[in-house]
Amino acid sequence: MARTLQRSHPLQSYESAFAALPEGISVKAEPYLSMTDLRLPEDVDGPLGKALPREPGGWVSTADGLIVWLGPDEWLVLSGSRGPGELEADLRDLARPNQGSAVDVSAQRISLRVRGRHARDLLSGGCSIDLHPSVFQNGRSAQTTLGLTGVVLLALGADGDDFRILVRSSFAGYLAEWLVDAATEYR
Amino acid sequence: MQLIHCPWCGPREEVEFHYGGQAHIAYPEYPSALSDESWAHYVFFRDNTKGEFAERWSHSSGCRRWFNAVRDTRTYTFLKTYKIGEVAQ
């Protein structure tokens, strides 16, 4: 049945604040991405095993999204084209024979893209890990703390000016306030 | 702010971690077979070592994995961290 219900997300009310950020910093909400938490034994093999980033703190692109390392037996699979239920079902079919698990967590977190020449400086105001592009570059990710909330932080690009942040939905408003406030420095 | 080496994520600030008490205290196989006193020892009694002490930590704000550490309680220095199921070298 065609979907007739309206969706909403926790960053809707920040769109104008994001649009008004100063030059050198851009923040954009990326809502409604399907996400599944995938758990598999550490030694899982086969095509599924090969597709997964195995190194701690890594992420890889896929045909319709990306896969982020969350732990030695845990990954976050994101898809821009499959629906939440479809993604979970696909992965559960793969996980089950391996005695793993697949859980739809599409609304558990929301994604934000933070870009611009001030992006790294801004994030370093609230994040204790090393964000230098020689260390934290395209393909690297970290579960850490930004301001006072936990995030999954992904590095995009090679210049340290492009990041994706996955934040728990209930903390998204706080993080948005924090980002907008931190950008005051560049006005 | 100390750094603690998560066996997976590498060095992170200590605020990302939770302390889990003394390591290698196994849950008794048959609790019902224990005397009240032996059970109380499992529940309430832990070593209070001066010097090297094996303890459990969880990278709670990171990968959420539990691991073991050997720490010098006199200096707070982490001498080693190792995965659950591994033995401290």
Place this chain on the structure above:
Amino acid sequence: MSSERVDGSSRVDGYGRLDRSRTLRFTFDGQPYTGHPGDTIASALLANGVVVLGSSVKLGRSRGISASWTEDATGLIQIEEPFPEPMLLASAVELVDGMVVRGLNGQGRLAEVPDAARYDRRHHHVDTLVVGAGPAGLRAALAAARRGERVALIDDRPEAGGSLTGSETIDGRSSRHFVASVLADLAEYPDVLHLQRTTAFGHYDDGFVLALERRTDHLPATEAGNRSRQRVHRIRAQRVVVATGAHERPIVFADNDRPGIMLAASARDFLHRYGVLVGREVVLFTSHDGAYDTARDLAAAGASVTVVEARPQGPALEGVRAIPGARVIPGARVISTLADQEHQDGRIGAAVVIDAEGHEFFVNCDALLLSGGWNPTAHLFSHVRGALAYDSQLGAFKPAQSVPGTEVVGAAAGEGIQPGLVIWRVPGPRERQFVDVQRDSTVADIARAVGAGLRSVEHVKRYTTIGTAHDQGKTSGMIAAGITAELMNRPIEELGTTTFRPPYVPVAFAALAGRERGELFDPARKTALHEWHVKAGAVFEDVGQWKRARHYPKPGEDMEAAVLRECAAVRTGVGILDGSTLGKIDVQGPDAPALLDLMYTNMMSSLKVGSVRYGVMCGVDGMVIDDGTVVRLAEDRYMVITTTGGAAKILDWMEEWVQTEWPHLKVKLASVTEQWAVFPVVGPRSREVIGEVFGDLDVSNEAFGFMTWRDTELGGVPVRLARISFSGELAYEVNVNAWYAEAVWLKLLEAGAKHNITPYGTETMHVLRAEKGYPIIGQDTDGTVTPQDLGMGWAVSKKKPDFVGKRSFARAENQNPLRKQLVGLLPTDESTKLPEGSQIVEFAADGVLPAPPVPMLGHVTSSYRSAALGRPFALALLKGGRERIGDVVHVPVGEQLVAAQITSAVLVDPEGARRDG
């Protein structure tokens, strides 16, 4: 207070690195003065002839400026404008136009208006951090940069160069060229961070240094823009190079606290940096060759200089002996001072000198400069437990061992400091010999401490308060140790020195707080419906970090009225709650049933797919830690619901067991707290509302029984419904992906409108559950309560061989019939709402509380007014409570004893007749 404008500036031409083409205006104690860009308040005041700044805290003696930077023990001021700030050092505050400054008489004044300035922080990661941009620090930074390292170079003064005056020669060039060329080289490296006005104030484990950058105070208001005023840099360095130089050491004699008495090198600094000649008639009291640089430079600038040299032979080096315009009195000492007769404000007028032959005489002076040697500034080394050792040549402690990851270079390591005669004090009246001039602490105070039997410098410090002022003993600490050793007749090597602890300089709390103020102080967690609650006029309460709608008052309603209305609506019609904050954990895998059987007191493996069971979790000690429902989604999949406050804790708890104790179990956990929006639709009319919204579903009791769940869909979106009740009423819990939370909520309200569906908040939820005797873990329990104490023995499996907590139930103490048990309390006056936390005592027939000690029987854990009962009621933990149902006890409320009857905890619908509608 005495301060005055003196005609005739002490500014000298041809000196100083000021922008003399521009004039800055400021006032001090109401008098207008001028200075120039590059001045500090201290240099501008001295240039204007202002010598006395305030008076001391204890004795009220006049205080002036005794050093040119943060080691100054005396020159404290209050800034009134641009923003009130107390206890700043005149020597360390850069002058800006329009400043309003007061001298301090002891204490300062905090601002009474909020500070609108921004404070923030930055994290840095470097290979090498160099603290101090003097010659040693500059060289270390450049060498590291050339090795390709990531480098941070920080220095506390406005400009690099450290103690260099600009007139020296380094590597064949003028020192000013040396500094400029190193900075230019460093600027070429993209991974070199160079910050001036940035003070490293603490050095911690694993190469972690905190530094405070003063970013805007030196700028005119128009130029500060949106920059944060101060920034705390959190620098993580593989290697920390401490190049922080040395502090000059005074010598103690009687009346050594007068304004006009200053460290020698500071006088030189005032001359070269600010073009200020601190005196025309200068006495310099020293015991080492290094101080002669000051004598020479001040003489060259026009001062007449008398050097009172403690060494009998005079200076050791040939070159320093003959200084034009200076006379040297070898083998002499300053023993006391006299006040200036003209000004009558306590400032220096003459030094009393005793020469080698024992003759005493006066030397008139308007400045008395002191140099007893130099103390390496080893604070940042000491912070990381670096051991210091006494160097008898220097008369100071310097870094002894190596500390991994920390290097000390230059004067901070004792390098380049010329040895001299070590002299802490000259003989004289102890009670007038000041050791800590800010604290008004004297040699007599040390003598009292030693006389009282104190044997450790740490104890002497606390007894005398020496070294506890704003400067933390930068200049007084070493001489205090030296004098203590002398008085105790012990070698100073044995006695040691006090430990340096962070912060190196005072740091405002505002800077430490950074942006964590106001809305950003603590994250507010919000549900997907938060905006709707706001629009609906909800009053919120904090539950952990969550903002939860507590009640929805209508115009004119207070909380009590709103809650009574909401409660009545739920028990007679239909209400709806945003329950999305409940913790939710997906438990998946073939061993999921086995894990839950171990975690819960009751059996979860026997739960049928499609059903729901209430469960209790205990710690190994058998005490309740959480409760909630468990939904069986599939043979190998459950959803566990925790309390709102327990969500993270219970997931961590379960993970700990799975990861550390039972790694062989094939089961995985995932938090889905924010994934699912949860709306209980509650009350006798809830079936009609749910039936209308979910038309495809048979919502009858026969088809959809209590404690079961069904999957359905709404508008193409999957929805899960569960017959769970936390109120005893017929209820359907609606679960949906939170993307659709608002859409589903609005559909439910729309369908419920004809039944007058009433949104209700957490307060109503609490009342309704309490009427049914359902405990709130953490409110009705406190970590000492078993399931049996709560009357939930029925939820404790007798069949399972083991689960977490089981063994503890068999402990003798947990079998005690006098344990506190959950009961209801009904105040017999039917009107008093017992305050939560009230104690319960035995009924006193005379209505008077007996004399103490009064045996305490327990306490009130929850208390509300009940719409259903038409009276207030309470839940309580009461000793042997269940055996006492029907008894009357007393609850002291203020001065009154309120009688209350003990009842079952279940006060509404004890038969459970309402849950099926």
